[in-house]
Amino acid sequence: MDTLRSCVARNVRSFRKRLGFTQRHLASLARLSLSSFREIETGRRFPSAASFDSLAGALGVSPCKLLFDKEQMELYDKFERIGSYYRELSASINTTLDYGTTDLG
Secondary structure, X not given: OOOHHHHHHHHHHHXXXXXXXXXXXHHHHOOOOHHXXXXXXXXXXXXXXXXXXXXXXXXXXXXXXXXXXXXXXXXXXXXXXXXXXXXXXXXXXHHHHHHOOOOOO
16 A cells, blocks of 8 residues: 555656656646655655645645655546546537537438
């Protein structure tokens, strides 16, 4: 089982990489020193409440997502993909109904 500190470290790193941010860029956005940021991302330090909120804001995620363990994050990612598929399908159906682009016969 992951420790809370290791979950936060892994999730900060994962979200940062998904966004294509460097450590320096994210540290700047979160108003943290680069050395403090690196300690958080490597799991050597747990962020203060203010730093935690600032990191989540800079990453554009809810703070609770930084606390997910690996299994929870995998489930969340699957849920997000399902939501994306649903939105695409819904938009396609609405477009079809709005414009009558299907030929039923």
